[in-house]
Amino acid sequence: MTRLALILAILLGGSLVAVIMAVAVGSVPLTPAQTLAVLTGGGEPLHQTLILELRLPRTLAAFATGGLLAVAGALMQVLLRNPLADPYVLGLSGGAAVGALLAMLAGLGTLMVSGSAFIGAMISTLIVFGLAHGTGSWTPTRLLLTGVVVAAGWGAFISFMLAVSPTEELPGMLYWLMGDLSHARSIWPAWTVLVIVVLAAMPLGRSLNVLARGPMQAAALGVAVRPLEWTIYIVAALVTATAVTVAGSIGFVGLVVPHMLRLVLGNDQRIILPASALTGGILLTLADTLARTMIAPQQLPVGVITAMLGVPVFLYLLHRSR
Amino acid sequence: MMEPLPPLLELVDLVVDIPGRADGAPLNLGVRAGECWGVLGPNGVGKSTLLHTLAGLRPARRGSLRLKGRFIHQLPRRQIARHLGMVFQDRQDGFPASVLETALIGRHPYLRAWELESAEDYAAAQDALARVDLTGMEERPIATLSGGERQRLAIATALTQDPQVFLLDEPTNHLDLHHQVEVLDIVRGMITQGRGAILTMHDVNLAARYCDHLLLMYPTGEACWGTTRDMLMPKALEKLYGQPLATGEVDGMPVFLPLGR
Numbered sequence: 046m047t048r049l050a051l052i053l054a055i056l057l058g059g060s061l062v063a064v065i066m067a068v069a070v071g072s073v074p075l076t077p078a079q080t081l082a083v084l085t086g087g088g089e090p091l092h093q094t095l096i097l098e099l100r101l102p103r104t105l106a107a108f109a110t111g112g113l114l115a116v117a118g119a120l121m122q123v124l125l126r127n128p129l130a131d132p133y134v135l136g137l138s139g140g141a142a143v144g145a146l147l148a149m150l151a152g153l154g155t156l157m158v159s160g161s162a163f164i165g166a167m168i169s170t171l172i173v174f175g176l177a178h179g180t181g182s183w184t185p186t187r188l189l190l191t192g193v194v195v196a197a198g199w200g201a202f203i204s205f206m207l208a209v210s211p212t213e214e215l216p217g218m219l220y221w222l223m224g225d226l227s228h229a230r231s232i233w234p235a236w237t238v239l240v241i242v243v244l245a246a247m248p249l250g251r252s253l254n255v256l257a258r259g260p261m262q263a264a265a266l267g268v269a270v271r272p273l274e275w276t277i278y279i280v281a282a283l284v285t286a287t288a289v290t291v292a293g294s295i296g297f298v299g300l301v302v303p304h305m306l307r308l309v310l311g312n313d314q315r316i317i318l319p320a321s322a323l324t325g326g327i328l329l330t331l332a333d334t335l336a337r338t339m340i341a342p343q344q345l346p347v348g349v350i351t352a353m354l355g356v357p358v359f360l361y362l363l364h365r366s367r
Numbered sequence: 368m369m370e371p372l373p374p375l376l377e378l379v380d381l382v383v384d385i386p387g388r389a390d391g392a393p394l395n396l397g398v399r400a401g402e403c404w405g406v407l408g409p410n411g412v413g414k415s416t417l418l419h420t421l422a423g424l425r426p427a428r429r430g431s432l433r434l435k436g437r438f439i440h441q442l443p444r445r446q447i448a449r450h451l452g453m454v455f456q457d458r459q460d461g462f463p464a465s466v467l468e469t470a471l472i473g474r475h476p477y478l479r480a481w482e483l484e485s486a487e488d489y490a491a492a493q494d495a496l497a498r499v500d501l502t503g504m505e506e507r508p509i510a511t512l513s514g515g516e517r518q519r520l521a522i523a524t525a526l527t528q529d530p531q532v533f534l535l536d537e538p539t540n541h542l543d544l545h546h547q548v549e550v551l552d553i554v555r556g557m558i559t560q561g562r563g564a565i566l567t568m569h570d571v572n573l574a575a576r577y578c579d580h581l582l583l584m585y586p587t588g589e590a591c592w593g594t595t596r597d598m599l600m601p602k603a604l605e606k607l608y609g610q611p612l613a614t615g616e617v618d619g620m621p622v623f624l625p626l627g628r
Contacts (some may be wrong), residue, residue, distance in 0.1 A: 078488065126461040248480035255475050259459035264424050267448030267476040312462045315483075 049316050056323035060108070063327045067104040067334040072341060076148050079160045106229035106291055107333040113288035115325025116242060118282040118299030119306075119317050121252050123349045124274060125185040128307065131300035132285040135192035138294040139199025141171025141286065145221050145293070146206045155228050158221075159290045166286035169195060174278065178299060214245070224295030238287045240282060243322050246271030247349035250274070250315030253352060295348045297355035298325050308362045309342050326336065374399050375563045376421065376451070377531045385413045393430055393590035398532055398580075400561040403554070405568050405578030405595070409608050413582045414567040415456060421565065422453040432468050436525070448476035450528030454521045456537050467505035469520055470495050473527030497524035499531035499553055501544050501551070515546035522553055533557055535566040538565035539573065551577045571623050575599055584608050 075092060082088035083096045100117040117132035125134070134139075149156040152242020177191040205283040207218060246253075252273055255263045260270045288295070302325045303317060310316050339345060374397025381394045391413070395444050398404055405450065406414050419425050421432065424587055432439040434450045436440050442450075452473075470492040491533060496502055499519035504512075518538060525533055531626050538554060539547040547570070568574045574581060574595075581598040584590050585607055591598070601614045611626040 122462075128462060251475060251478065251480070255472050257462050258464075258469075258472060259455075259461075261419070261455060262452075262472075264444075265422055265448065265451075265453040265455075266472060267445035269444060284382060307462065310470070311466055313468075329624070343585060 049319075050159050052310065052316060053319055056327070058318055059254070060330075063330045064104055064108065067330050068100040070338055071100060073094075075271050075359045076178070085350045088283075095219060096360070102232055103226055103333070104330055105232045106235065107226050107329045109232060109239050110226065110292045110295065110308070111302075111327070111329025111332075112227075112239045112243075112322040113235060113284050113291075113325070114295060114299040114329070115302035115321035116239070116246075116318060117281045117284040117288065118325075118334045119303035120246075120253075120277050120313070121299070121319045122303055123257050123314065124277045124281065125189055126257060126259065126261060127185065127189070128304055131296075131301070132281065132288070133196070133294065133299070134189065135173045135282070136169050136196035136199055137173075137282060137285050138171075138289055139196045139203065140221055141166035141289040142294060143199055143202050143206070144168075144209050146203065146210075146218055148281045149218055150206065162293075163290045165284050166282070167290055169199065170282040173319035177197070183211055198212070219348050221293040224348035224351070225346055226292045227337070227344060230290050232291075235287055235291050237286060237321060242284055243319055246318050247278070248311070249276070250318065252280060253277070253314040254312070257314075268338070294349070295329065295346075295351055297351045297359075298329055300353040301351075302328060305362055372400075373397075375435060376565070377433040377436075378421070378430065379433060380443065381420070381432065382426050382429040383413055383417050384426060384428035385416050388413070390428060390585075390589060392590045393404035394590060394592070396580075396582065396592050397467070397532045398563040399566060401558055402563045402580055403558055403578045404563070404565040404580045404592075406565060406582045407571060407574055407604075407607060408584030409586055412586055414584060415536050417439060417466075417584070418536050418567055421441065421604035422452070422534050423447050425612070436529070443588060445476045448528065450531050452528040453524050454531050454535040454538060456540060458517070458521065458572060458591050460551065463508050465505065466507050466520055466550050467492060467497065469509055470523045470527050473524045473529070474624040478529065479500070491529070492523075495523040496520075498526055498556070499523045515543075517541060518550055519553065522550065523556075525602060526557065531562055533562065533566075535564065536565050537569065539568065539570065547573060562564055571599075571604060572575065575622075576619060577615075597626060 058131060065080055065138050069075045069077060073095060079088060080096065085093050110244065114132055120130055121130040121134060122128055141162040145158050148161035153161070159174055173192050175193050177188040203222070207215065210218060252268050255266050255268050256270065256273060264270045287365035303321045306317055306324060329347070329351065332354060333347045336345045336347040336350045375399040378394045381517065382390050388438060405415065408414050420427050434442065434447070471484060473495070474488040474491065474525065475600065478484065499522050501516065501523060503521055509517065509520065522538065526592055534553070535554065538550050542550060551573060552564065555565055580593065581588060582592040583593050583598060583603060599622065601612055604623060605612050613624045613626050615622045
């Protein structure tokens with residue numbers, strides 16, 4: 046497992062660089078020396094405020110969100126045995142969006158919008174799971190189809206709400222739908238979930254590897270398939286809901302990061318899960334930095350950037366792997 | 368006098384649960400060390416379902432299964448996986464994987480949750496690959512393998528699993544004549560050191576050559592079993608497949624050929 050240690054060391058280094066870069070870049074650019082001074086407890090008061098109160102919380106929120114999305118994607122891909130699954134494939138983001146938009150329409154504050162989004166995501170999870178599980182048989186295809194149809198239902202509801210919303214509410218809503226980290230406040234829930242899930246998933250890694258070969262093969266090798274699938278489903282839903290609550294629906298991270306890592310590192314979940322957490326974190330940290338600086342002082346929804354970065358990288362890797 | 372050892376795998380009044388079908392005849396047979404059982408029967412008679420039931424992957428409608436005298440439902444899943452190794456007919460290759468990784472998953476029932484594969488586990492996988500003649504292909508992606516190589520790899524995974532009884536679902540499916548013989552030679556070679564095997568087959572003549580016991584499953588739900596010599600009755604086989612057969616002899620073994628109208 047020296048390989049795992051090496052990969053993690055590289056990615057941890059990358060994470061550190063990404064975070065330092067993210068807090069240094071902005072309307073008042075800081076030199077690496079100034080940034081490091083603040084991060085190690087010194088520096089000028091102005092820089093301290095800038096970094097510790099504005100940029101660092103947002104950067105850490107971006108990192109955790111990216112990590113959560115990538116881990117959720119990796120889990121969903123194993124659960125559905127489909128490398129093209131993403132965290133939103135089961136309609137979770139739709140439910141979260143409906144919850145958030147309803148709260149916005151009601152004129153509630155950020156905290157209530159987040160709470161409402163989380164509740165919406167959980168309701169969607171329960172609906173999909175209940176319907177797909179209704180008759181007892183639970184195949185990935187059935188789960189996938191139920192998720193797709195439920196997502197379409199949420200989509201219609203979202204369009205309806207956008208159509209009837211007052212014009213001044215629309216930019217905020219669209220931002221939320223495309224993913225937005227500028228309102229991210231509390232970073233602890235996201236980090237707590239991320240760390241616990243990655244650590245807890247490690248002992249399950251080899252079982253997940255076997256499950257990726259199909260449920261029958263897994264059962265024949267002594268894996269308790271049904272309890273494992275339930276666990277993945279619930280954990281992935283919880284992880285996605287946490288991410289969506291922090292930053293809205295950010296596309297592509299959950300799909301691209303685990304897939305990209307599988308192409309490069311192979312399909313051992315004991316490597317893929319922690320590597321996804323770090324790579325997802327790096328990707329979203331960089332994306333969010335671009336989103337707030339590219340056409341500053343205006344900000345872009347971070348989902349636009351993840352797609353712009355993710356699509357070409359993904360296509361290149363896919364092309365190269367043939 | 369010594370008690371005879373209990374069979375490696377014993378079916379006691381076992382009735383396979385085939386949805387929508389009436390109860391078949393209860394099966395009472397035991398697979399002992401060194402025995403190779405062939406399961407013959409027409410399509411849809413429930414051969415695969417039987418094998419999945421024997422592997423403990425689906426419940427039987429009635430009766431019970433014993434592994435070396437112990438009821439299967441009293442054993443933990445991992446222990447069953449160390450006793451029974453299943454080679455499936457169809458495989459899901461949703462994700463890319465290498466040949467070595469695929470053989471290595473056979474070690475899963477021996478490792479604890481937090482345990483990593485040791486050098487011995489890798490050696491077991493390498494050894495299994497050598498026995499099916501896949502040495503040198505460890506790093507090949509499984510997607511690039513031919514049908515015969517894929518089948519041999521599936522057998523290598525079961526060899527890595529090192530079970531007492533191998534359950535093979537149509538191991539010769541989709542293979543040409545040479546590869547069929549090659550796979551069956553490997554299977555015969557696996558039944559050493561006190562192991563046994565059950566395989567479902569479509570080719571009566573190959574079953575006659577490679578299996579010492581046969582289980583015939585009739586579409587009517589009846590079944591009969593015994594040594595290959597006793598089972599290879601032209602009348603019984605004609606009834607089994609609903610197909611007139613011509614019988615000949617090669618090297619003292621009966622050969623069967625389906626007759627046209």
